[in-house]
Amino acid sequence: MSSSMPSLPRFVVWAPDYTDDGALQRRLAVRPSHLENIQALTRQGILRVGGAFMTPESVDPAVTNKAFVGSCMIFEAENIDIVRKLVEADIYYKSEVWDKDRLVILPIALATGLPPIPS
Numbered sequence: 001m002s003s004s005m006p007s008l009p010r011f012v013v014w015a016p017d018y019t020d021d022g023a024l025q026r027r028l029a030v031r032p033s034h035l036e037n038i039q040a041l042t043r044q045g046i047l048r049v050g051g052a053f054m055t056p057e058s059v060d061p062a063v064t065n066k067a068f069v070g071s072c073m074i075f076e077a078e079n080i081d082i083v084r085k086l087v088e089a090d091i092y093y094k095s096e097v098w099d100k101d102r103l104v105i106l107p108i109a110l111a112t113g114l115p116p117i118p119s
Contacts, residue, residue, distance in 0.1 A: 008076040010048070010076050012106055013087055013104070015087065015103050015104075016070035018096060019099075026097050027068055027092065034092050034097075037091065042118060043118055045076065046076060047086075048076055049115060050073035052070070052071050054068055055069060087105065
């Protein structure tokens, strides 16, 4: 997207994981499919940035079992309904990784830039 083109509205998604005993195993089981999907959305310029939230202890290099607590993403789309449909189509949503009752999608006014869209 060139700088002369108007940008689409941006939306932040906070998708916390379920906290039951099987949540991490469900996440890891479908992670390759999830990553394929988000890479495709990133190449299309729809998903601009995303990643997993982890526990504070997970940044310690001595911790071998990183603990995920959810995902955060920033989308560019015409409206919030498009973003919701993309999130609900994700394998993490369908496989009960993300807690559907605590999922948040809100418009965001960024004070900084976003990474360029990969070519």
